[in-house]
């Protein structure tokens with residue numbers, strides 16, 4: 001296909017700092033950011049000074065030009081941010097791929113860094129500038145309550161069962177038990193723990209919601225040609241579209257369709273460009289700012305209808321190695337840690353490499369969906385040499 | 389009305405100054421495109437359907453049905469003014485006769501009949517500290 005990005009670039013390096021409890025990182029945010037980028041370069045076998053492109057999303061404040069002296073950058077040739085918040089993560093891969101395919105840059109770092117000390121409660125800072133009066137005047141602080149309104153509609157009007165929300169949380173906590181880096185490692189979780197946890201904003205309980213960590217995560221994107229020389233199993237970017245259909249955006253809860261996570265148009269483009277469909281996916285990393293929004297993302301991508309959701313989205317189906325759709329195999333935002341979803345990208349790459357702590361045997365197609373319900377969203381499908 | 393009064397909250401599109409001005413005057417008004425008659429909410433600067441830059445801020449009864457709702461059990465950072473009201477219910481209301489336009493508000497009174505589709509009516513409140521110095525609408529199930 002002319003103009004397609006399909007398979008023309010790959011993720012060749014992944015790096016991340018430990019995910020610290022919020023406010024406890026030993027280093028300031030920019031240093032964490034540098035550590036993640038340098039680790040991703042070392043993983044790829046690329047000198048950090050060769051990075052000539054810098055891409056992030058949302059409110060990332062560590063612009064490439066600030067990092068140049070520490071990386072020894074020879075020339076910054078491309079730098080850009082995807083608009084929105086967590087919705088933009090997989091799309092940041094697509095932006096990096098666009099830069100590489102069009103010759104604007106050769107080696108692009110895609111990254112996200114977050115530390116409360118230097119970031120001054122980013123959750124507040126992030127939402128402050130773009131939360132409309134209609135919310136704040138009426139006792140709605142931001143994302144959690146907004147997600148609650150949308151998910152309540154999905155449950156009550158569309159009939160998606162609540163069991164799907166618990167199943168997503170249960171799968172994440174289950175996977176985290178094999179990931180020593182995960183926040184929930186060694187912490188048992190079951191229906192009793194879930195149901196006894198307090199409501200934050202109905203229908204969401206504490207265990208339905210992600211909580212920010214300090215940390216930084218980075219990946220390195222380069223051309224498929226160079227990737228083949230660098231690593232054994234590049235994770236090829238088959239498609240990574242960003243967008244919002246008409247009727248979606250910052251619409252103060254006037255979105256149509258409302259009980260959606262906003263991916264319908266992006267998912268259509270993802271499947272069209274990649275040439276695959278939901279039935280082909282081996283494993284998925286589903287960004288869950290809150291469980292029900294992750295359920296909405298799965299529905300939007302066509303894995304099942306609202307009527308079928310209760311049947312597909314069960315604990316058994318959502319866990320590695322042999323579930324029908326293993327999700328969030330490192331523990332996800334809920335149970336591994338939350339650096340605005342960026343650690344889902346590294347896990348999606350590990351599944352293609354065969355190095356996840358909850359590996360899906362022979363995974364060839366690895367999906368990552370971005371922050372659900374954001375005013376723009378994005379998704380990425382990664383493939384192996386066999387599915388490229 | 390052809391101006392937008394400055395309001396302290398900078399988020400969103402911020403073309404809704406006349407919405408708050410009307411509420412402060414005790415009226416519930418939503419913008420309707422002067423060119424094609426479409427209800428254009430949330431307010432914006434141009435009608436994307438017909439290209440008109442003019443809107444008629446049209447008075448409506450504050451009546452509708454619950455489109456969705458949430459009961460908040462936590463005093464969030466930026467809505468601390470309502471900490472003493474926790475738990476409180478916020479409803480998203482689909483306004484009658486406005487082509488599906490929805491506005492938010494806190495629910496007052498009996499919550500027993502609260503559900504999606506329940507008819508609600510609003511009462512306009514004067515600017516208050518709880519509403520960050522803005523006028524607001526509280527809703528009750530009918």
Ligand SMILES: [Zn+2]
Nearest residue numbers: 421424435438
């Ligand atoms: Zn018009």
